[in-house]
Amino acid sequence: MKETTLPSFFWCTTHKESYEVADALFQQILDEYPPQASAQTSKLYMSFPSMKNQDHLVNLSKVLCTQKCRHLLGLKEAEAGLYPSAPAPYICIEFADPCFQERQASESKNQGDKWQAKSSTEDWINNFLGKYRLCPYTSSVTRAAVGLSSVNVPVGQVHVSVVETDRNQLRVAKLISAFWSEVVLLIQPSQKIATSLVVFPEYDEEFEAFVDVCDNIIEPTVAATQSTDFIGRAWFHPGYEADAVGHTDVIAGHAVPHRMVELFYAKSLNSSKHTESQLDYDAIAKANDKVRHTPHATINILRRSQLLAAGEYEKSLGDKKPRANSIYVRNALRIASVMNRNIP
Numbered sequence: 001m002k003e004t005t006l007p008s009f010f011w012c013t014t015h016k017e018s019y020e021v022a023d024a025l026f027q028q029i030l031d032e033y034p035p036q037a038s039a040q041t042s043k044l045y046m047s048f049p050s051m052k053n054q055d056h057l058v059n060l061s062k063v064l065c066t067q068k069c070r071h072l073l074g075l076k077e078a079e080a081g082l083y084p085s086a087p088a089p090y091i092c093i094e095f096a097d098p099c100f101q102e103r104q105a106s107e108s109k110n111q112g113d114k115w116q117a118k119s120s121t122e123d124w125i126n127n128f129l130g131k132y133r134l135c136p137y138t139s140s141v142t143r144a145a146v147g148l149s150s151v152n153v154p155v156g157q158v159h160v161s162v163v164e165t166d167r168n169q170l171r172v173a174k175l176i177s178a179f180w181s182e183v184v185l186l187i188q189p190s191q192k193i194a195t196s197l198v199v200f201p202e203y204d205e206e207f208e209a210f211v212d213v214c215d216n217i218i219e220p221t222v223a224a225t226q227s228t229d230f231i232g233r234a235w236f237h238p239g240y241e242a243d244a245v246g247h248t249d250v251i252a253g254h255a256v257p258h259r260m261v262e263l264f265y266a267k268s269l270n271s272s273k274h275t276e277s278q279l280d281y282d283a284i285a286k287a288n289d290k291v292r293h294t295p296h297a298t299i300n301i302l303r304r305s306q307l308l309a310a311g312e313y314e315k316s317l318g319d320k321k322p323r324a325n326s327i328y329v330r331n332a333l334r335i336a337s338v339m340n341r342n343i344p
Contacts, residue, residue, distance in 0.1 A: 007043035008032050008042070008043070010044075010046045011049075012048050017052065017187075018052070020184060021048050022183075024046065025046060025091065026173060028046060029093065030173040030177045032044050043095070044092070045090060047089065048091075049088035056224060056225045056226065061078040061079055062078075062224070064093065065077065066216070068212075073217070074096050075094065075096060076095060117295070118160050121162075121296060122160055123295075124295050125140065125197075132335070138158065142158075157192060157194060158196070159197070160196075161197065163175065163178040163199065171202055176213065179218055179301070186231070187230050187231070187303070195300065196300070196301040196302075197300055197301075198298065199296050200297045201297065204237075205239075207239040210237055214253055219253055222252075228252075228304070233252065235299060236299070240255070240289055240293055240294075242292075255289070255292050256288070256325075258284055260328075261284055265279060268323070279332065283332075287333075290339065291331050291335060
């Protein structure tokens, strides 16, 4: 006869903001899923009496109840209870098959050396992103938010966090937990960190699986907690391919679709007095994807306040303000030129 494990209870009294709640929740999901074949089921209860917006807990429970979350995280059910119906706002998560984690861990690939991953990512920032000024406000690992001092944004560093897992960890939960931990770190008042990169080498050979987690768990939890008020995010991958994503409009986390960049490019040619080398669709698509090619699977997290400040700075430029969407055209031209010269 199989044994039934006792539920776990956590009373989280210091978590006020919804992004703090998300961080604690996914960390506990990661920690509480035991690879015990003898267990019939297990439940996790977490209460957040100081949470400012209780409705966000309900939103999170709905995300966790989606078929995609249940499948990727090995969950059976999730339910939230709010005050005054409950003594304090809480969420209850019921785990499914206890062998799920062992199966997922056994599928994990060799993720390589952590320090090599950090070094190669920093090299990409310095010698690709910064060198070709693909982001107008980042010139190197140590210099991000450059040129925004007039709108009270100090220069800061790019924080690179490489995530490691082992055979006893569920990699999907590890990626999500690492994302939310980095969000909490980035949002804290600090002049040292301007933006963050969460690097997860274990997904290097699995672009679609990586995007599946980003699009169907991370992004919905960001929306559920209204963390879009605090952060921006973008997905990068060594095999990033916008056509494989299949989007025809701008969606959170992803590159602008190739056809949209092609349209921006055509408009820029029509309005430009300068002769520029013509790019066909294939060249635009390759260059547009190349901008998203990092050495390892990566999530970029940006401060929303910094993005808003950059917008205010550009408004202050008056007639010198960049044309709308010109950055996509500029990057496509730069990278197409680089690729033609066979520079990696």
